[in-house]
Amino acid sequence: MTTTATTTERLAAAWGDQPGILGFLSSVDHKRVGRRYLVTAAVFLFLGGVQALLMRTQLIGPEAGVLSPEQYNELFTMHGTTMMLLFMVPAESAFANYFLPLMIGARDMAFPRLNMFSYWVFLFAGLFMYAGFVTGDVPDGGWFAYSPLVLDEFSPGRDMDFYAIGVIFLGLSTTAGAINFLVTTFKLRAPGMTVSRIPVFVWGIVAIAFMILFAFPSFTVAPLMLELSRALDMRFFDPSAGGDPLLWQHLFWFWGHPIVYIQLLPSTAIVSTIIPVFTRRRLVGYAWVVAAMLATAFISFGLWVHHMFVAGLPQLTTSFFSAVSLVVVVPSGIQFFAWLATIWLGRPRWDSPMLWAMGEMLLFLIGGITGVMVALVPFDSLAHDTHFVVAHFHYLQAGAVVFGLLAGLYYWFPKLTGRRTHRGVARLGFWTTFVGVNLTFMPLHWAGLWGMTRRIATYEPGLGFEVPNLLATIGSYVFGLGLLVVLGDLLWSWRNGPEAGPNPWGAGTLEWATSSPPPDHDFARLPIVRDRYPLWAGRTTPDDSGALALATDDDLALAPPDLHHEVALTAGPEGDPQQVRTMPGPSFAPLLVALVLTLLSIAMLLRSANLVLTACGLLVVSVGAWFWPREGS
Numbered sequence: 001m002t003t004t005a006t007t008t009e010r011l012a013a014a015w016g017d018q019p020g021i022l023g024f025l026s027s028v029d030h031k032r033v034g035r036r037y038l039v040t041a042a043v044f045l046f047l048g049g050v051q052a053l054l055m056r057t058q059l060i061g062p063e064a065g066v067l068s069p070e071q072y073n074e075l076f077t078m079h080g081t082t083m084m085l086l087f088m089v090p091a092e093s094a095f096a097n098y099f100l101p102l103m104i105g106a107r108d109m110a111f112p113r114l115n116m117f118s119y120w121v122f123l124f125a126g127l128f129m130y131a132g133f134v135t136g137d138v139p140d141g142g143w144f145a146y147s148p149l150v151l152d153e154f155s156p157g158r159d160m161d162f163y164a165i166g167v168i169f170l171g172l173s174t175t176a177g178a179i180n181f182l183v184t185t186f187k188l189r190a191p192g193m194t195v196s197r198i199p200v201f202v203w204g205i206v207a208i209a210f211m212i213l214f215a216f217p218s219f220t221v222a223p224l225m226l227e228l229s230r231a232l233d234m235r236f237f238d239p240s241a242g243g244d245p246l247l248w249q250h251l252f253w254f255w256g257h258p259i260v261y262i263q264l265l266p267s268t269a270i271v272s273t274i275i276p277v278f279t280r281r282r283l284v285g286y287a288w289v290v291a292a293m294l295a296t297a298f299i300s301f302g303l304w305v306h307h308m309f310v311a312g313l314p315q316l317t318t319s320f321f322s323a324v325s326l327v328v329v330v331p332s333g334i335q336f337f338a339w340l341a342t343i344w345l346g347r348p349r350w351d352s353p354m355l356w357a358m359g360e361m362l363l364f365l366i367g368g369i370t371g372v373m374v375a376l377v378p379f380d381s382l383a384h385d386t387h388f389v390v391a392h393f394h395y396l397q398a399g400a401v402v403f404g405l406l407a408g409l410y411y412w413f414p415k416l417t418g419r420r421t422h423r424g425v426a427r428l429g430f431w432t433t434f435v436g437v438n439l440t441f442m443p444l445h446w447a448g449l450w451g452m453t454r455r456i457a458t459y460e461p462g463l464g465f466e467v468p469n470l471l472a473t474i475g476s477y478v479f480g481l482g483l484l485v486v487l488g489d490l491l492w493s494w495r496n497g498p499e500a501g502p503n504p505w506g507a508g509t510l511e512w513a514t515s516s517p518p519p520d521h522d523f524a525r526l527p528i529v530r531d532r533y534p535l536w537a538g539r540t541t542p543d544d545s546g547a548l549a550l551a552t553d554d555d556l557a558l559a560p561p562d563l564h565h566e567v568a569l570t571a572g573p574e575g576d577p578q579q580v581r582t583m584p585g586p587s588f589a590p591l592l593v594a595l596v597l598t599l600l601s602i603a604m605l606l607r608s609a610n611l612v613l614t615a616c617g618l619l620v621v622s623v624g625a626w627f628w629p630r631e632g633s
Contacts, residue, residue: 060473062462513534
C-alpha cells in the first residue's frame with residue numbers, strides 16, 4: 001500500500017521547522033542536531049589539528065624555538081582537551097543523533113528538547129574553554145590536569161578555571177545525550193525489532209551510553225572539586241590538610257580509560273556495519289560481536305589503575321589491574337575475527353567506506369598490540385611517560401577512531417546529502433591520510449623506547465631523537481594534508497556530487513529505507529521489522545516519495561489532522577507496540593537554558609556570588625519555561 005499524498009502533506013506540516021533563523025534556533029529535529037554536532041566537531045578537529053601541527057613543528061629538531069615552553073604547554077593542554085572532549089565524543093554523537101532513530105525505525109529521539117539542549121551546552125562549553133585564547137588565560141596544566149599542580153599555588157590566574165568549569169558542563173551535555181540514546185533505543189524501536197534485530201551500530205551506542213552514565217560522574221565531580229579547591233581553598237588534594245593528590249588521578253582515570261572505549265566502540269560498530277554491505281553477506285557472529293562490545297564496556301571499568309602503575313601503589317593491586325588490562329583484548333579479538341570471517345566468506349567491493357574500514361582494522365590492530373605491551377607492569381614501568389605511550393594512544397585515537405569515523409562519514413554521506421563523493425579523490429584522501437598516520441606515530445615508538453619522555457617542549461641534541469621526530473613531523477603534515485583532501489572531497493561532493501538515490505550501496509538496515517536525505521518525519525509509514533537486515537529480506541515496497549516502506553497498516557502512518565508529532569512506543573525484548581506518544585515540538589527553551597548555564601559558567605569564573613545567585617534564579621525560570629504546558633508541545 002502506498003502512502004497517500006494527504007498523509008505525506010500532514011507529516012510534512014507536522015514535523016517541519018519554521019523557515020529562517022527562528023526555525024534554526026527552535027528546531028529539535030534529531031537530524032539537525034546530528035548535522036550541527038558533525039559540523040561543530042569538525043571545527044574543533046581543525047583547531048586541535050592546528051595545535052598538533054604547531055607542537056610537532058616545535059619538536060622537529062632539538063631546541064627548535066618555534067614555541068616557548070609556556071605556549072607549548074597551552075597548546076598541549078588544549079589539543080588533548082579538544083580531541084578527547086570536543087571532537088571525538090561529539091562526532092560520534094553526531095552519527096548517533098542522526099542515524100540511531102532511522103536505524104530503529106523511529107521518527108525522533110525520545111526527548112527531542114533534551115537532545116537539542118545537549119548540543120547547545122556542548123557548543124557553549126567549547127566556546128567558553130576557547131575564550132581563554134581571547135582573555136590570555138589559556139589552560140596550561142595538561143588535559144589530565146594533575147592536582148595539586150593545577151591549584152592556585154602552582155597555577156595562578158584563571159587558566160585552569162576555564163578548563164574545570166568547561167569540563168563540568170561538557171559532562172552535563174554528554175550525560176544528557178547518553179540518557180536520550182538509551183531511552184530511544186529501548187522505547188522507540190519499530191514494531192518487531194527484537195533485541196536480536198537491533199543493528200550493530202545501535203548496540204555500540206547503547207554500550208557507550210551505559211559507560212557514559214557510570215564514567216562521566218567521576219569526571220564531573222573531579223573538576224568540581226578542583227574548582228572548589230581553587231576558588232574556596234577546600235584542599236581536597238592537599239595531604240597537609242588531609243587530602244590526597246592520588247584522589248584526582250583515581251577520579252580522572254576512572255573516566256580516562258573508559259573514555260578510550262567510549263570513543264573506540266562506535267568506530268568498531270561502524271566497521272561492523274560497513275563490512276557486511278561491501279561484502280554482500282550478513283555479519284558473521286552477530287551475537288558474539290554484540291556480546292563483545294558489551295563485555296568491553298563492562299571490563300573497561302577495571303583498567304584505570306594501569307595508568308598509575310608507577311604511582312607507588314601496592315604490587316598486588318597493580319597485578320590485578322594488569323590482568324584485567326590483558327583480558328580486555330579478548331572481546332576486541334572477537335570483533336576482529338568476525339570482520340575477517342565476514343570478508344573471507346563474502347565478495348569484497350573496495351569502495352571508499354570499505355577502504356576506511358580496512359584502515360581502521362589495521363590501525364586498531366597495531367594500537368591493540370602495543371596496548372598489550374603497556375598492560376604489563378614491568379614494561380610499563382620502563383615505557384610510562386615516554387613517547388611509546390604517545391604512539392600507542394594515537395594509533396587508537398588518531399588512527400582507529402578517526403578512520404572509523406571517516407568510514408562512517410563516507411558510508412552515510414549519500415544519506416546525509418543525497419549525493420556521492422568523487423571516487424578518485426576519496427581514494428587519494430584515504431591513502432594520504434593512512435601514510436601520514438603511520439609515518440607520524442610509528443617513529444614515536446622508537447623515540448619512546450630510546451628514552452624520549454612525553455609532555456616536553458624540546459630536547460637536547462645528541463640523544464638519538466632527531467630522526468624519529470623529523471619523520472613524525474613530516475608525517476603529521478602528510479596526515480593533515482590527507483584530511484584536507486577528505487574535507488575538499490566532501491565539500492565539493494555536497495554541492496556537485498552525482499545524485500545517490502535512496503540506497504546507493506544496497507545496504508540492508510532501516511536508515512536506507514527513506515529518501516536521501518530523509519524527510520523531516522523520517523518515515524512516511526513506520527516500519528514493521530521481520531529481519532535483522534529488513535531491506536535484504538524482500539519485504540519492501542516503494543512509497544510515493546521514492547523511498548522504501550515496510551508497513552502496510554494505515555494505523556502506523558501516525559499523521560493526525562491536528563498536526564501533533566506522534567511516535568509509536570514499543571516495549572519488551574520483542575518490540576511489541578505499546579502506545580502512541582505525542583512528542584514536544586520546536587522550542588526556544590533548550591537554547592535559553594543553555595545560555596543561562598553559560599552565564600553561570602562566567603559567574604563561577606569571575607567568582608561573583610551575586611552573579612552566581614542571579615544565574616541560578618534565571619536557571620529556575622528558564623527550566624520552568626521549558627516545562628510550561630502549551631498547546632502542541
